[in-house]
Each structure stands twice: as C-alpha cells, then as structure tokens.
Ligand code: HEC
C-alpha cells in the first residue's frame with residue numbers, strides 16, 4: 001500500500017482543482033490504513049481521480065446545496081465507491097503477489113496502468129500501423 005500511495009502522491013504533484021477536505025476526520029475507511037494522514041489520503045484520492053479521468057463526484061455523493069462540505073465523503077451511497085475499494089484491494093494484491101517478484105524496471109501497477117484516464121478501461125488495441 002505504501003508503494004501505491006507513493007505512486008498516487010507522485011501523480012498528484014500537479015495541481016488538481018478539487019474541493020478541500022481539510023477539516024475532515026475519516027470515518028469509513030475499510031481498505032486504506034486507518035492511521036493514514038490527511039495529506040496522504042487526499043493525495044491518494046487525487047491520484048485515483050486523475051487516473052480515471054474523473055472527479056470526486058464519480059464516487060462520492062453530493063451534500064444538499066448550502067452544506068459545509070460539498071460531498072458526503074464517508075457515505076457509501078454511490079456503487080462506484082465500493083467498486084473502487086475492490087480495485088484498491090486488487091491493485092495491492094497484484095503488486096504484492098506478482099509485480100514485486102519481477103521488479104526489473106522498478107514499476108508498480110497503479111490505477112493509471114489500466115485506466116489511462118478513463119473510468120472504464122479501453123479494450124480496443126490502438127490501430128495497427130498501415131502495412132507497407
Ligand atoms: C474512483 C472512486 C473515487 C474517487 C474518484 C474519489 N474517491 Fe474518495 N474515496 C473512495 C473510496 C473507495 C474511499 C474509501 C476508502 C476505504 O474504504 O479505505 C474514499 C474515501 C474518501 C474520504 C474519507 C471519507 C471517510 O471519512 O471515510 C475522503 C475525505 C475522500 N475520499 C475524498 C475524496 C476527494 C477530495 C476526491 C476528489 C479529489 C475523491 N475522494 C475522489 C473512492 C473515490
């Protein structure tokens with residue numbers, strides 16, 4: 001998980017236009033470590049959103065207008081949030097059980113490895129170059 005977080009944090013170095021969640025304490029973490037720092041969690045979320053080419057609202061339900069927070073982050077009302085939990089576990093296992101045993105190029109699998117800026121990964125291979 002540390003490796004996944006580092007990768008996501010690296011992705012998030014570029015400024016993202018995302019709502020602030022500075023005054024939150026976390027109430028409903030089932031996959032990420034319970035002692036994750038605020039900065040690590042937000043960096044992870046920004047990395048995930050960027051990898052999927054989406055914004056926080058893809059997984060988090062909005063609060064009613066006028067609420068202090070734009071989103072109800074602990075809520076599990078959006079099914080995409082639970083899919084993302086499955087994906088977090090999958091990615092962690094891919095790295096722990098397989099990629100770490102190769103480790104020839106120093107890479108790890110992240111959300112971006114498959115998603116490449118799409119919520120659902122593209123399955124068509126890029127068009128082959130024209131035959132000479
Ligand atoms: C692809 C889905 C997805 C996107 C996009 C996403 N999140 Fe999350 N978020 C999750 C999941 C899954 C969890 C719960 C992780 C767990 O169970 O350990 C979570 C948890 C959180 C929490 C902790 C809530 C609590 O108290 O338990 C915050 C805060 C949060 N996200 C903020 C954000 C912000 C800010 C953005 C946009 C930059 C964002 N998220 C984008 C899936 C997403």
Ligand code: HEC
Pocket residue numbers: 048052080081083084087088091109110111112113114115119120121
């Ligand atoms: C090994 C490739 C792979 C990796 C790595 C991966 N995903 Fe996925 N993801 C998929 C595939 C394939 C689907 C579509 C599954 C289907 O057919 O429903 C998907 C679907 C999803 C969806 C549902 C999208 C929608 O709108 O219905 C979410 C959310 C998601 N992934 C989040 C993540 C997150 C977050 C990560 C990183 C922690 C991640 N994925 C890593 C392959 C991957």
